Amino acid sequence: MAYQGPPSEAQGPPPSTVDVAPSKKVKKRVPQRNVDEFWDKFTTKFPGKIYSILPSNVYARTKAAQSPVGLVHGRATRKSYDEAVADCRAAVDGIARECRRVNLKYRDPHFDIEFDLKRNKRDCLDALNGAGSDLTPKSVKRVPDIFDNPVFFKEGATANDVRQGFNGDCWLLSALCAITNKKDLVDRVCVHRDEQVGVYGFVFHRDGSWAQTVIDDKLYLVAADFYESIDDKRTWEDVRRVDAEEEYRKANQTGSRSLCFAQCSDQDETWLPLLEKAFAKAHGDYGSIDGGFTGEAIEDLTGGVTTELLATDILDTDKFWTDQIMKVNDEFLFGCATGRFDKWQGSADAEQKGARKGVIRMHAYSVMEAREVKGERLLRIRNPWGDTEWQGPWSDGSEQWTPEWMKLLDHRFGDDGMFWISYKDFLRKYQSLDRTRLFGPEWSICQQWTTVNVPWSADYNDTKFSVTVTRPGPVVIVLSQLDSRYFKGLEGEYTFQLHFRFEKEGDESFMVRSHRNYSMSRSVSTDIDLEPGNYSVLMKITTKRWVGDSTPDQVIRNSCMNRPEKLIQVGLSYDLAHAKGEIRETEKEKAMRELREQKKKAADHQKRRAELRADMLKDWETDKKRLARRKRQAKRKEAYFQKKAEKANATEAAQQGQGSEAPIPEQNGAESANVEAPVSGVQAAAGIESKGADDQQEGSEARTAAMGETTSAPLSPPPETPMNGADEAGWVNEEEAKEDAGGRVEEGVGAAPTEAEKQTGGIVPADVIGKAGPEEDAEDEDWECASDASFQSSIVTELDLPPLSKAAPDEAPAEDSTVDEANAEFEDDPWNAVCVVGLKVYSQDKDLCVETIRPKHEVEESDTPLDVDDASKGQSVEKTEEIQTG
Known part of the structure; x- marks a missing residue:
């Protein structure tokens, strides 16, 4: 665009100068200050945690008081277990005696699944956060009503007994498969029972100690009762059976196959569904045990310690096989899973199964056995579903199986969830391993x-x-x-x-x-x-x-x-x-805290005494100087009026001498001018007319002034000499008046002098300023010495006070309520x-x-050097969501 020159007057000013409001200046802030303020608002200054949900929970408070503090020595790992077993046995026996006394079977008031289902409360199925809401059992019956010949164990607990139901607790059932391989481990969990009364006792390991759980013998079923299942009822009645209700019960509500959740392979064995129910009750409900890790379940059942291992992290696979895998069912138990880190996009079951030749992703398995035969390293794996097996080498029907190998490994074909896999394929197909170390009585x-x-x-x-x-x-x-x-x-x-x-x-x-x-x-x-x-x-x-x-x-x-x-x-x-x-x-810690509090209390008391003494001395010095100055000003004022009275007497005498030669009686200046006798400087400043007990009053007024309670009573000028503008102008000194007023205001003594104070308090004529003699200075010194001595004693008395009150240690000060819009959420x-x-x-x-x-109250920086990885600060924390198998 061509340049057109400056605009003419007709055109007006340039567009940029027409009706443009002045720009508002924006105050720039230091970037670091913004960051510092953000972090200051981001983190609470008074961190705390909720320790008690229920009001006045005496039981929990008692348990807390029993927990050890200070130096704690070791105790046998079996001690907590033995105590829990004793409590469990006592509880089961007590319930059994009570039930026989009233001729009733045991109904668990704390986990009544039948009442909960009938009233549709779902407290036994769903957690507080809604977990388990997809669980839909239809009825509840007792063990004798479900099984024709119920038996808790039939030839002991074995992995082949385990079948998963409609709950996602494969991690628990996989752990049960693993512990059945070690003799008596299941018996250590199922400690006591009375099957006739219908009461069963179990113990589980939780947060470092064992705890007992007691349940009744009611179990969830898949099918509804005959009279509650309208469609099925009509179907069975239409067939015109002899007893439709009984035949319906036998077909749909009898044996292990009728259970909604975990079940044994044998139709009359009951240990597995009852143990699962006790585990659910211990955690609050069935929904809370949906999804987990095999190793954690083994911990809960054995009291061992689980370590998560990734197959790709194993440094020496041969050493791992020899030192750990070969010790399975002895020192260690193993669980395994795969697909926890997959970014899976498919959803079809066939695709999931085929991805790893029959190994289900996000599903828990257990290692049952490890064998090294003729140079082959093989592992026997169990799927808690009871079906769906590995389809690669050494799977059922594969070419590796010969009659010799079938006999050596004692293996039989069948879709029962048990299969063999080579150690090499095991490390390839299973991404993560849960290794649980077991502890004997020597630990x-x-x-x-x-x-x-x-x-x-x-x-x-x-x-x-x-x-x-x-x-x-x-x-x-x-x-x-x-x-x-x-x-x-x-x-x-x-x-x-x-x-x-x-x-x-x-x-x-x-x-x-x-x-x-x-x-x-x-x-x-x-x-x-x-x-x-x-x-x-x-x-x-x-x-x-x-x-x-x-x-x-x-x-x-x-x-x-x-x-x-x-x-x-x-x-x-x-x-x-x-x-x-x-x-x-x-x-x-209590002794150290009390010692710190005593030291702090003494230091605070001394600091408060020093601060109060300094403040009082400061006020005393200010008031002493001001009172001394007023005393001098009062004397100068007295001298001014004395001089003025004498001058008036001389003038009157001269006038009388000119008018009459008669002698004039001698009178002093004060009598001729009818002026009151002058009072002392201290009394003039304080407005005292009587001279009785001068010393006592002067000392009292000095002490009062030193404590900040100076008098402001106006002095009375001579009655025969009224104040006028000329007199005031004659003895007003602006500099000293300003000094007197400024000292009062700036030192915090009080407000500026009033009009009455100007007339009587400390404004003296200019012609007498600075003419005080030696006697006046001596009097000032005497006043200062006397008042200083009395004031020192008053300070000692006043400062002997208790320390300032403090808030209780549990009461945190209120946080600042100022809300910055940018950081309001924090x-x-x-x-x-x-x-x-x-x-x-x-x-x-x-x-x-x-x-x-715990950290000391006095902050001390650690001298311990940290490695580079451990010393990193201020980094963004990333956390992978827990991926549980179930």
């Missing part, structure tokens, strides 16, 4: 639980554990968090991943670190041989916040009216679990991740002990 356990605050940025926590070993040997170290499956629906928004490193005290480098779990998050562990000495376990916990999940307080509000019984049941389990994490002081609901963690140490050292070391 002891030592454990401590505590609560830690988890920051957003991952770093080693200030709280750590100290381990003392007294003799050499193998040690298994386990860092765990509470099993949230027991209080499903009350987990909250935060999920945690655990990590630790193990180091010897005094060494700069660590000895071993836990490896990261990809799927299981309940615990991490490591095995190590240790020499006697002191060791430390440093924790690093990463967390993820799922903002859409409900918090416990929200669940309470939503459930207390709609599902009160369910909330009570799950809330009690929550309270008992979190009772482990309540921090209680040891005697050592201001209202900041980051508040708190985790209950426990350290369990298994050892054959009976004197091994563990202690929790």
Whole structure:
């Protein structure tokens, strides 16, 4: 576009200058300040956790008080188990006696599945968060009404007994298949029963200790009762059978095949469905045991320690085969699964099965046996479904099977869920392995639980554990968090991943670190041989916040009216679990805290005395100077009026001498001018007319002025000498008046002088300023010395006060209510991740002990150098969702 020159006056100013409002200046902020303010609002200043769901839960509080604190020594692993078994036996026997006394079978009031189903409450089927809502059993009956010849065990518990039902608890059933291979493990879970009364007792391992569970003999069925199944009832009645109801029952509600959930292969065996029911009751409902990991179920059934292994991470596969796989059913139990990390896009069952030649993805299997025969390394695997087997080499009907191999491995063909697979194919087809170490009676356990605050940025926590070993040997170290499956629906928004490193005290480098779990998050562990000495376990916990999940307080509000019984049941389990994490002081910590409080109290008291003394001395110095200045001004004013009176007398005498020669009687200046006798400077400043007890009043006024209570009563000018503008102009000094007023305002003594104060308080004529003689200065010094002595004693008395009151230690100060629109979401609901963690140490050292070391109140930076991976801070925390098999 061609340039057209400047616009003419007719055209007006350029468009950019027409009616343009002045631009508003935008205040720029330092970028780092924005980031700092964001993080300050992001994290709560007062982290806390809900420890009790139910109001006044005395039971949970009692259990918390019984948990050990301070230095904890090891105890035999069987001790907790023996105590739980004794409680279980006592409970079963007590119930049996009561039922026989009233001639009634046992009905479990805490897990009555029949009443729950009839009333459609679903508290025994669904968790608080709705898990299990797709479970649809149609009826409930007792064991004698289901089985013709019920028997708890028939030739013992075997893996071939296990059949999965319509619940997704394959992880539990796979674990049961694994423990049936080790003699008496199932008997250690099913501890006592009275089949005639219909009461059964079981024990399960939970959060480092054993607990008993008692149930009745009612079980869910697939088919509805005859009179509740309208369509089936009509069909059976139309056939005109002799007894349609009885024939319907035998066809649809008899034997293991009629059960809705887990069932035994034998039509009269009952141990499996009853154990599954007890496991569901222990966790609250059937929905809570839907989906999980085989290793965790083995832990719950045996009290062992599970480690997650990835097949691709095994360094020496030969060593792994020799040292671990070949010890299956002896030192270890193994579960396996595949497809946990697949980005699967297909949905057809045929595609899923064909992807790995019959190995089902996202499904739990158990390793039953490992054999090395004629150079072949083979494993026997069990599918808890009871069908659907591996279709590759060594599968049923494959070319590898010969009559010789059939005899050597004692194998029979059949779609029963049991199959053989080579070790090489096993590592290829199964991505993850759950290895559970078992502990015999020679092992002891030592454990401590505590609560830690988890920051957003991952770093080693200030709280750590100290381990003392007294003799050499193998040690298994386990860092765990509470099993949230027991209080499903009350987990909250935060999920945690655990990590630790193990180091010897005094060494700069660590000895071993836990490896990261990809799927299981309940615990991490490591095995190590240790020499006697002191060791430390440093924790690093990463967390993820799922903002859409409900918090416990929200669940309470939503459930207390709609599902009160369910909330009570799950809330009690929550309270008992979190009772482990309540921090209680040891005697050592209590003594150290009391000593710190005493020192702080003394220091605060001394600081308060010093601050109060400084403030009072400052006010006293200001008032003393001002009062001394007023005293001098009063004397100067007195001298001014004295001089003026004398001058008036002389003038009057001269006038009288001119008018008459008569002698004039001698009078002093004060009498001739009818002026009152002058008072002392202190009394003039204070407005005192009487001179009685001058010393006492002067000392009293000085002390009063020193304490900040100076008098402002106006002095009365001579009555015969009225104040006028000329007089005021003659003795007003603006500089000293300003100094007097400014000193009062700036030092906080009071407001500027009033008009009355100007006339009488301290404004003196200019011609007498600075003419005070030695006597006046001496009087000022005497006043200062006397008032200083009295004021010093008053300060000592006034400062002997109790310290300032403080809020109770449990009461946190209120957070700032100022809300920044940009960070309002964090201001209202900041980051508040708190985790209950426990350290369990298994050892054959009976004197091994563990202690929790909490951070000191005085912050000290650690001198321990961290490796590059462990020292990373401020990184974005990523967490893979738990992928469970079921």
